[in-house]
Amino acid sequence: MRSSQELKLKGIPVSPGIVIAPVKIFKRKRAQVKERILKPTEIEDEVSKFTKGTEKLISVLNELKMETKEENLARLLDVEISILNDTEMQNDVILLIRNKRRNAESAISSVFNNRKESLLKHESSYMRERANELERLGMDLIAMINDDYSREDFGFDGIIATESLSIEQALRIVRSNAKGVVTEVGGRTEHSALILRNFEVPTVFGIEKITKLVEDGDTMILDGGKGVVIINPMDSTLNRYFFIKSGYERYESGLASERDLPAITVDGKEIGLYANIDIPEEADRLLDLGKYGIGLFRTEMVFYEYSSDEEKQYQIYYDIAKKVYPNSVTIRSFDVGGDKFYSDYTEENPFLGLRGIRVLLEEQEVFERQIRAVIRANVHSNIRFMIPMVSNYEEVLEAKKIFLRNKKLLEKQQNNVNQPRFGVMIEVPSAVFILEHIAELVDFVSIGTNDLTQYTLAVNRKSLRVSKLFNHLHPAVLKLIQITTDICREKNIVVASCGEMASDPYGVVLLVGFGIDEISCPSSRILEVKSLIRRINLSDAEQIAAEAVKKSNHRAVKDLVGEYLKSVMPELLEFYE
Amino acid sequence: MKERKVPIKNKLGIHARPATLIAQTANQFESDVYICKDDIEVNGKSVLGLMMLVAPQGSEITIRCEGADEEEAIEAISKIIEEGFGEE
Numbered sequence: 001m002r003s004s005q006e007l008k009l010k011g012i013p014v015s016p017g018i019v020i021a022p023v024k025i026f027k028r029k030r031a032q033v034k035e036r037i038l039k040p041t042e043i044e045d046e047v048s049k050f051t052k053g054t055e056k057l058i059s060v061l062n063e064l065k066m067e068t069k070e071e072n073l074a075r076l077l078d079v080e081i082s083i084l085n086d087t088e089m090q091n092d093v094i095l096l097i098r099n100k101r102r103n104a105e106s107a108i109s110s111v112f113n114n115r116k117e118s119l120l121k122h123e124s125s126y127m128r129e130r131a132n133e134l135e136r137l138g139m140d141l142i143a144m145i146n147d148d149y150s151r152e153d154f155g156f157d158g159i160i161a162t163e164s165l166s167i168e169q170a171l172r173i174v175r176s177n178a179k180g181v182v183t184e185v186g187g188r189t190e191h192s193a194l195i196l197r198n199f200e201v202p203t204v205f206g207i208e209k210i211t212k213l214v215e216d217g218d219t220m221i222l223d224g225g226k227g228v229v230i231i232n233p234m235d236s237t238l239n240r241y242f243f244i245k246s247g248y249e250r251y252e253s254g255l256a257s258e259r260d261l262p263a264i265t266v267d268g269k270e271i272g273l274y275a276n277i278d279i280p281e282e283a284d285r286l287l288d289l290g291k292y293g294i295g296l297f298r299t300e301m302v303f304y305e306y307s308s309d310e311e312k313q314y315q316i317y318y319d320i321a322k323k324v325y326p327n328s329v330t331i332r333s334f335d336v337g338g339d340k341f342y343s344d345y346t347e348e349n350p351f352l353g354l355r356g357i358r359v360l361l362e363e364q365e366v367f368e369r370q371i372r373a374v375i376r377a378n379v380h381s382n383i384r385f386m387i388p389m390v391s392n393y394e395e396v397l398e399a400k401k402i403f404l405r406n407k408k409l410l411e412k413q414q415n416n417v418n419q420p421r422f423g424v425m426i427e428v429p430s431a432v433f434i435l436e437h438i439a440e441l442v443d444f445v446s447i448g449t450n451d452l453t454q455y456t457l458a459v460n461r462k463s464l465r466v467s468k469l470f471n472h473l474h475p476a477v478l479k480l481i482q483i484t485t486d487i488c489r490e491k492n493i494v495v496a497s498c499g500e501m502a503s504d505p506y507g508v509v510l511l512v513g514f515g516i517d518e519i520s521c522p523s524s525r526i527l528e529v530k531s532l533i534r535r536i537n538l539s540d541a542e543q544i545a546a547e548a549v550k551k552s553n554h555r556a557v558k559d560l561v562g563e564y565l566k567s568v569m570p571e572l573l574e575f576y577e
Numbered sequence: 578m579k580e581r582k583v584p585i586k587n588k589l590g591i592h593a594r595p596a597t598l599i600a601q602t603a604n605q606f607e608s609d610v611y612i613c614k615d616d617i618e619v620n621g622k623s624v625l626g627l628m629m630l631v632a633p634q635g636s637e638i639t640i641r642c643e644g645a646d647e648e649e650a651i652e653a654i655s656k657i658i659e660e661g662f663g664e665e
Contacts, residue, residue: 075594079624082597085604088623115625123631130593130628305594308587309663366588 006234009207011182013227014193016524017202018245019180020238021158023220023231025211033142035106038097046097050104051090053145058084060144064168075305076167076191080137089115105142112138133191136166154178159220161210165192174199180222182210182229198282200524204229251571255527263519263533265512265541271533272518274330275526276498280316283323286523293327293382294320295520296446296498299370303334310369317377328382330446330496330520331374332425333360333367335388351460356389356425361398371406374420383420386446391428393437400441423494427451432480439491446520447484449499449507453477472501473554473561478510482549485514496520505572506561508532513545528572535568578643579651587661588634595662596627602653608644610654621654 038046058081065077083089089111096107112135119131142148154160154169154176162169163184170192173181181196186205196203202224214220214231221230221241230237263273274295275286280302286292297320306312320329337347337355347353360367374385387399403422411417422441426432427448435445453472454461461470471477481497488495496518501507503521508529511519521529544564548557565573585591591599603610603621610621612630614637619626621640632638638658642650 078601079593079597082600082624086600086623086625088620089625118629122629124590124592124633127592127628304589306663307589308661312663363588 004232006237007213007231009210009213009229009231011204011206011227011229012187013225014181014186014205015197015201015203016225017180017200018224018241018248019159019202019220019222020241020245021179021220021222022217023159023161023182023214024156024216025214026154026160026162027211033105033109034103036103038101038103040101043098043101046104047094049145050093050097050108053104053141054084054090057141057144061168064171068171073167073171073195080133080168083134083137084141104145108138108142108145112141132164132185133166136164140166140168159222161214161220163211165196167191167195170195174201180204180224182207182220182222184208184210194279198279247571252527254571255531258531258534259527261530261534263530265533265536265538267538269512269538271512271516272496273526273530273533274327274496274498274518274520275523276520277523280320282523283320286324291327292523292526293324294329295496295518296386297329297331299332299334300336303336303366307334307366308369310373313370313373314376317374317383318379321377321380321383325380325382328384330384330386330423331420332386332388333357333370351454357387357395357399358389360387361395364402367399368402368406371403372410375407375410375417376414378418378420379416381418384423384444385420386423386425386444388425388448389427389451390424390438391430393434396424396438396441425451425498426484427499428455429480432483435484435487436491439487439493442493444494444496445484445488446496446498446518447481447516449477449481449497449501452480452499453501456480471554472499472504472507473510473548473557475549475551475553475557478514478545478549478557481511482514482545485516488517489515494518503529505529505532505565505569506558509536509541509561509564510545510548510557512536512538513541513543513548515542532565532569532572540564578641579647580639580641581651581655582637582639583655583658585632585634585636585638586659587663590633590636591627591630591638593628595658596624596630598657598662599627599654600624602657603650605653606642606644606646606650608642608647608650610650611641613639613641 061077061081065074068074092111093107096102096110097104116131116135119134120128122128154173157177159180159182160173160178161182164186165183174195178201181201181203183205184207186193193205202222204222204224204227207229218231219233221233262270264270274293276296277283277294278298278301302313302316317331335356337350337353337359374383377383390396400422407417407419421443423444423446424438424442425448426445431438449472453470456477457469457474459466459470461467485495494517497511497516498520502511502519503525512533519529544561548560551557600622611618612621612627614630614632617630619630640651640654
């Protein structure tokens with residue numbers, strides 16, 4: 001199975017960074033489950049093996065929970081602890097051992113697999129997604145009863161290769177010396193992926209059979225930003241990557257030297273630079289990068305946990321606003337539906353179905369609860385509230401009415417109500433063409449370039465077959481952005497951009513050229529975007545943008561902008577795919 | 578035996594975390610606890626059982642408690658459900 005050839009494998013980029021290090025394989029797998037019929041004398045020993053193993057795993061998770069400061073992560077562990085404490089699960093396993101004389105590991109495997117299969121049939125997609133996590137918990141339990149489970153495992157100064165990762169393993173990895181992680185299965189949205197990204201451990205998921213293709217101690221190159229893993233690298237490849245890596249590090253420290261400088265073009269236009277965040281804890285890390293506001297706080301994680309709890313939401317929004325003050329935070333209302341879980345309702349074509357503002361207007365109680373929490377949290381007058389996926393004027397009118405009605409109600413209950421600035425996402429082409437009317441209702445707009453591209457080009461970016469047609473440099477997308485920025489300038493409202501285009505160097509040049517006021521990107525890209533802005537001449541960018549919209553295809557646009565990038569910041573292109 | 582119908586108020590209905598909360602609460606009592614939705618009845622002390630329920634917002638579930646502390650049990654469980662599992 002092991003190959004001696006250099007092999008370059010492509011997986012899912014989960015967390016960026018380049019690592020060149022020896023690899024170590026960690027396996028806890030189903031294949032190790034051996035079914036055995038017990039002798040009558042063995043039965044009670046096997047039962048106690050199971051109960052002791054369960055207790056041990058519970059105490060491991062409990063200990064970890066105590067060490068975990070982040071409440072959200074602690075709660076994830078709580079679910080796993082409750083499953084292990086589940087007496088029905090325990091009785092099922094014990095019955096199999098006693099009545100069918102099955103050994104403990106095969107009994108556990110049957111019971112967990114049964115439950116997993118039922119979960120996979122659950123009406124709710126959110127519950128279906130929990131099935132893999134349940135299976136992994138069962139595997140952990142089996143490892144525990146076989147004494148195959150050790151907490152010191154990850155004290156290894158290299159790359160960890162494993163089949164999949166539980167939340168608990170991810171939490172231990174981020175506290176260990178491990179330099180990188182590669183797995184065989186897993187998706188970008190898994191809880192373990194979120195943890196690794198949060199703690200900046202370079203990670204690639206989804207490299208099939210990786211634990212079989214390498215042996216402990218083999219040298220591996222892992223590029224988390226590109227989702228690439230190279231095994232058995234030749235000397236020339238190694239040298240090239242050492243060069244890339246040291247260049248990358250030098251480049252990064254170069255970027256860091258501009259940390260405290262403003263994002264201002266050579267000819268003096270300052271662009272507001274903001275970060276996108278998904279979970280409140282990310283705001284803490286943001287402070288290390290300098291003083292930035294938040295241009296996009298996605299509240300879907302808040303929705304999953306606290307959609308019915310106004311007080312808790314208030315606390316979350318208040319804390320973030322306080323943290324980033326005197327900068328602002330733009331809170332985007334719940335954008336559920338589409339590919340994100342929304343109740344048990346399924347759409348044949350979710351991206352064209354009940355989604356974004358359409359959900360909010362149908363679920364007014366949830367919407368109003370969030371609105372009240374947001375308005376109450378605006379103590380420092382630095383909160384903006386933003387509505388996702390608008391396509392019609394009436395929707396914005398209705399949302400604004402609800403917003404103002406709740407503000408008035410709050411004014412009757414308390415003094416000093418500060419009305420947050422009110423805005424919408426521009427991500428559906430129809431909204432662009434009626435923007436002059438929508439502009440009368442809003443204080444700002446933010447262009448969501450990912451959805452705008454998807455809806456303009458009729459391409460699902462996650463499609464296996466057509467995602468290569470997805471490109472935000474397509475001249476049609478650029479024209480829509482141009483119209484948007486022109487109308488905003490005329491109507492004198494702030495125009496921001498928060499999609500992937502806002503962290504793509506090509507996109508940044510064009511956005512600046514179109515006259516964008518603010519750019520919001522993932523915190524990992526902030527310094528790079530700032531360095532680039534500091535090298536751009538606004539008048540050059542304007543000229544390039546005006547030419548780009550006349551091109552016939554995205555390649556021509558890329559060539560045009562690429563030439564300019566080469567002249568102002570050549571080192572950037574080296575590290576950009 | 579005590580029985581009570583309660584509406585599900587939170588948006589996502591009974592998913593992993595609410596199931597955990599119900600089971601944690603139910604396990605504090607001696608009484609047997611059952612949660613029924615339509616024709617399905619699950620053990621209220623089993624988080625895995627509760628996770629199988631399809632109980633979205635707006636639906637109604639029935640709590641049934643039987644035992645020495647059934648009164649307290651049904652109060653405590655109704656309370657967390659009626660609060661939409663928001664607390665903690």
